[in-house]
Amino acid sequence: MxxxxxxxxxxxxxxxxxxxxxxxxxxxxxxxxxxxxxxxxxxxxxxxxxxxxxxxxxxxxxxxxxxxxxxxxxxxxxxxxxxxxxxxxxxxxxxxxxxxxxxxxxxxxxxxxxxxxxxxxxxxxxxxxxxxxxxxxxxxxxxxxxxxxxxxxxxxxxxxxxxVLDYLPAPGPPGDAKRIALLPGSRLEEVQRILPVMLGAAELLKKRAPELSFVLPSAAAQIGEMTRARLDGLDTGRIVEPVGGGFHAELSRCGLVLAASGTAALEVACLGLPQVLVYKTSLPTYLFARAVVRRPWVGLPNLVAGEGVVPELLQSRLTAVNLAGAAWDILNDEGKRRRQREAGLRLRERLGxxxxxxxxxxxxxxxxxxxx
Structure with a gap:
């Protein structure tokens, strides 16, 4: 035998x-x-x-x-x-x-x-x-x-x-344009560097448009615990609502996502959701990456598409002001939202x-x- x-x-x-x-x-x-x-x-x-x-x-x-x-x-x-x-x-x-x-x-x-x-x-x-x-x-x-x-x-x-497509639901209709999801990453160092910038951007956007709401969905329990603990230590955390339930269902209710580069950004694109893709790491890591990476983008939606279908804010360009500005541009431009949705659905079809x-x-x- x-x-x-x-x-x-x-x-x-x-x-x-x-x-x-x-x-x-x-x-x-x-x-x-x-x-x-x-x-x-x-x-x-x-x-x-x-x-x-x-x-x-x-x-x-x-x-x-x-x-x-x-x-x-x-x-x-x-x-x-x-x-x-x-x-x-x-x-x-x-x-x-x-x-x-x-x-x-x-x-x-x-x-x-x-x-x-x-x-x-x-x-x-x-x-x-x-x-x-x-x-x-x-x-x-x-x-x-x-x-x-x-x-x-x-x-x-x-x-x-x-x-990703083995568990991703089918794309639904466009979400609520006044509801924005924050995805600061799945690792502690990512969350520590990126979440404060996202919260600062949310505060700026809220001042500009008080009707906006911000949610923090979590793909896994340990990620949710980590991000909630970080929220508790930040004054700006009060304007963001951590949400449980189905991660993808919560994302699909949103009209815009601010997403750290990674698998989640690819999922967002395949759901047909517009996003601003961000990333910040240590300076040595960033310099090393720029030395060995041959592409002008870091986000999976752009790398796989071979073009800049999603705006990226990296390292020193990732500030609350810049992120709020990029988000505001998309929120107020139906054409940009439509083009991102179309590009994401093409990407989904290609992935299989x-x-x-x-x-x-x-x-x-x-x-x-x-x-x-």
Missing amino acids: TPPYRLLFSAGEPSGDLHAAGLLRALSERLPGLAARGLGGPKLAEAGAELDLAYGDLALIGITGVLSKLGAIRRALVTLERALEGCDALVCVDFAGFNKLLARRARRRGLPVIYYICPKAWAWWPWRAAGLAKVSSLMLVIFDFEEALWRSLGVRAVFVGNP GGAAARAAAELAGFLEGRRG
């Missing part, structure tokens, strides 16, 4: 945890008895994985985030390398820097490395993508143009669709859904092929 497969998953952030869980559920249907373990969060655990580590403090941002957590990173790598013993493969879900280090350790052990939701190598200089290709066995990519890139570097790559099921089929075939 063929022994069941054993996989180690590594998903170090809330979005990765969600997508890893979707893949594990779909894979378990194809591979009875599958055992999974590794790094993840509550979603991956609910899907049946045994967590050797919960991602917690490992959610990193850039150079300064890494430097402040070097000890935790080393300990996590040691723990997960031990957990690789007896596993058939390592499955990396996003979380680029950490997973590349773990992938190297897996390859030294002779284990295949599968990426689901690959690092955005197409935005890097070629040498960074080539380095990742050397440690990868199979790339399950979520943007159609990634397939050719990875294949050109000698990696087996398959476009499986985008997992059903990613978890297709990724599971490819991964199951890969594993079965190795056993012969």
